[in-house]
Amino acid sequence: MSAGVELDHVTVRFGEFTAVDNATLDIKGGEFFSFLGPSGCGKTTILRTVSGFLDPSEGMVKIGGQNMTGIGPNKRPTALIFQNLALFPLMTVAENITYGLRVRGVDKTARTKKANELLDLIALPGQGDKLMSELSGGQKQRVAIARALAVQPKVLLLDEPLSALDLKLRQHMRSELRSIQRMVGITFIYITHDQGEALTMSDRIAVMSDGVIQQVADGKAVYDDPATSFVASFVGENNPFVGIITRADSSYAVVDTLFGTLRGRNPKGLKVGDKAILFVRPESAKLGTGAADTTFSSKVKSVAFEGNMTHVFLEGVGKKDVTITVGRHSSADIPAQDEIASVTYDVDLGLVLPEGKMARE
Amino acid sequence: MTSKLIMKGMVGFYIFLFFFYLFGPLLVMGITAFNTPNYPQAYPFEAFTLDWFVKLWNHRAMMEGLRNSVIIGLGVVAISVPVGLAASIIMNQIYHRARGLYYLVTISPLLTPGVIIGISTVIFWKDVMSITDVTKGLFYKGIILTILGQASFVSAYCLLIFMARLTRFDRAQEEAALDLGASYPQVFWHILLPYLKPAVVSAVVIGFLSSFENYNTTTFAILADKTLVTVLAGEVRQGTTPALSALAVIIIGFSLLGAICYEVAKRREQIRADRAQRQAQIAERNEVEAIA
C-alpha cells in the first residue's frame, strides 16, 4: 500500500527566515523520489513538514489525497528515518523494530512474529536480542529501516540515512535500499546532498537551492537538461561562459563571452540582449577545431592523467578553470602545459540558460 | 630533570597534606569511639571498648531523631524527585527567552542560606495552616514543615541532576517514537523515563542524603520535634561524648560500603559496555569483508 504526497504551495518560515519557499510538487504513489541540494537548502525542513513535525506557514501537505493540516506526526501514514537514525539505545534490536506495533497495542506474539519477518528481510536473522551498541553501522542502518517499515507506512521518508557510513558501505547500501523499495512497493522520499545517490536510486529528483525547488525531473533530464544555472552547476561538472545574447531563435542562441561568441541550445527561449550563461560539460568538449561559433581556445594550465581519462585544465575567467575531459580512446593529442589549446563542442551539447545563481564549489 | 622530580615530590606532598586535612579529624574521632575515657580522647589509648556503640543504641532521643530523619528523608525524596523531573522537562519545553528567568527562580533555593529557607517556611506555612484549627492540629508539625522546607532546595538539586542528563539526550529519539505512532505520554514512559533512570537513582540517593544531614533549614523548621542532626547538635552543644564518635564511625562505615557498591556497579557496567563495543567492531569487520 502506497500513497502519493502532494505539496501545495508550501512555505515554511522560521521567524524572518524562509527555509522553504512556495514548494509545489506531486510525488506519485510507489515512487522513489529524491530531494537533492547543498547543506542548509531546506531539505530536512520539507521532510519534517511532510512527517508532521513542522507546520507549513502557508500552503498544505496532502498524503494519499488527504489534507494533513492539523494531523500530528504520530497520526500520519509516514515513517521517518532520521539523519542520525535515532534508534533507542536502551531497547534490543527486536524491541526497536516492533516499537511502533507496541504503541499500537499489538500483542507480544504477533510482535515477535513480525520482528522475525523483518529481521529476515534486513538479513539479520536471529539477532533480535542484541543491544544496539553491539551492532555495526550498516546493521544499525538496516534496523532503522526495519523499524520504520514495521508500522507499514504508506510513505517512507529518509533523511540522508547513509551519511554516517563509510564510502564502500554507502555504495553497497544504495542498491540494497532500492531493492527494498521495489519489494515493499511504498513511496520513498529520499533526501541527500550526494548527487551520486540521487542519480542512481531515484525515479525522480527535485533539486533545491535556498529553499526554492529549482527543477523536478528524472535523473537523465536533470543532468542533460538542467532548468537553471544552479542545477547545471550543481549536478555534475560544468563549464560556464557568461555573456550577453547577440543572436537567438527558438532553438539556438549565440552568447558573446570573453572567449568569443559561442552558440548553444536555447530551451528557455532567451532573447537578444538577455544576460545568459552557456554551459558546456567537460566530457562534451573535445580538443580540436570546429565551427567558429562552437570553438574557443585558451592556455593550458595543467594536465591530470587519471587512467581511464585525462583532465585538461585551461585558463578561464577569474580563478575558475575551464575543464576538458578526454576519454582514453580519443584520437586527439593531449597538449602540453602553457600551450594554447583549441576546444570545440557539438552545438546541441552547449546549453544556454538565463544568468542566475551558481552552486558554490 | 631534578627540578621535575622536586615538582613531583611537592605535588605528592601537597596531595598528602590535603587528604590529611580531610581525613585526619575523622580518623582521630574514629579512634576516640573505641577508647574508654569519658572525654573523647585519642591519645593515650587506654583500653579498647565497644561501650560507646551500646550507649548510642540506648540513646532514646537519638533513636527517635533517627526515625524522624528517615521519615523526613523519604518525604523529601517523594516530593523532590517528581518535582525536579517535571521541572527539568518543562525547562526543555519553555520558550527560549523565558528560560533564564525560570532557571534563576528554580535554582534560587540553592543560593539562599539554609537558615532563611527554614525561617520563611515556618512563617509562611504557620499562617497557611492556621486557617482552621483542624488543619493546624493536623499539619502544623515539625516533621511536615521540615519536609516542605527541605524539599524547596532538594528539588533544585534534583533539577540539576536531571538537567545534566537531559542535555545529553538526543531529541530525535522522542521524535522517532512520535513518528512511529507513540502518544506524548508513551514517549515519556517508554523513552524518556528509561533514559533518565540513572538520574532518578542519583536524585533519590543525593536527595535523601542531603535531607538526612541537613542542619540549617531543619533547625528552624523542626519546631518541637527532633531529627538525628538536631539531637546531635544538642549533644555537641552540651558537651562531648565518645558516643558521637561511635555514630560517626557507623556513618563512615555505611558510606564506605556505599562507595564500594557504587564502584563495583560502575565496573560491571564498564565491562558490559566494552563487550558490546568489541562485538560491534567484529560486526563492522565482517560487514566490510562481506562487501569486498
Added chain:
Amino acid sequence: MLLGIIFIALVAFWTLFLVALPYLYMVVESFHPNLPPIRRGGPDDFVTLTQYKSFFVTPNSGTVNWTHMGAFGFSIIASIAVTALNFAICYPLAYYMAQAGTPQKVRTLMLCLIVPYWVNEILRAFSLRLLLASKGLINQILMGTGITDVPIDFLGNNTGLYVGLSYAYLLVMMFPLYNAIESLDRNQIEAARDLGAPWWRIHKDVVIPYAKPGIASGCTMVFMLSAGSLAAPQFLGGPRTLWFTAIVYDFFFQNFNWPRGAAYAFILLTGCIILVMAMLRLFKVSLGETIK
C-alpha cells in the same frame, strides 16, 4: 495532556508554595511589629520599619547597635576569608586532577573526596573540636613536645571557626573548579609552555581566565554557605564570637521575636546577594555563566 498538567502543577507548587510565597511572607513579616498572636491583625498591627531600624539603633537604649552591625561585618569578612582560603587549598588539587592525573587516579581521588562528606556537618565540627579543644590532640602534641606550656585556645581565638568553615565547604569549591579546568584543552597549556611562559604565568594568563566561571561559582557557593552557616560558628566559634546567623537564631528561639528575626534574615540575604553581584561585576563574570 494529563501528564503535562501534572508536571506544570508540580512545578507550580514548588516555585510558588515552597519558594516564592515563603520568601514573600518572610519579607512581609519583617515589616510588622512583634505582637502576640491575639493582637495580630488588630489596631497595633501596621507596616513599620522598626525591625530594620533596630539593626542600626538598639531599641530602648537608642544607642548605635555596634554589636549586630559588627556581627554582620565579621560574618561577611570571615566568609570572604574562608572563600579565599578554600580557593587556595583547592586550586592546586583541582588543577592536578583535571590536567595532570590519569583517569584511574582521578576516580580514586574523587571517591576519597566524597566519602568524608557523607559525615554530616555537626559531626565534622565535632571532630575538629576534638582536635582543637584545650584538651584536644593538637594541644596535647604541642605541650607534649614542649612547644608551649599552656594550651592554646584555638576555639577562643577563632582558629576553630575558620578551620571549621573551610573544612565544611572544601568540596563545594573543589567540584566547580575541577569541572571548569577539566574542559580546558591541554594543548593550550602545552602551547604556553612551549612559548617559554613560566608556570605561574600559565596559571595567571591561561588557566585562571579560562576557569573563571567555575571559580566564580565555587566562590559564590562557599561564600553564601559560610555566611549562612550555623553549625561551625555554634560549635567552633569562641564564646565572644557573634555570628550573624546565631543572632537570627536567637530571635527565633530565645526572644521569640519573629519579625525582627525575619528582618535580620532579609538583611543577611540582601547583603550577600549585593556582595556577590558586586564581585561578579568586578571580575567581569556574568551571573548566567556562574550558575550554569
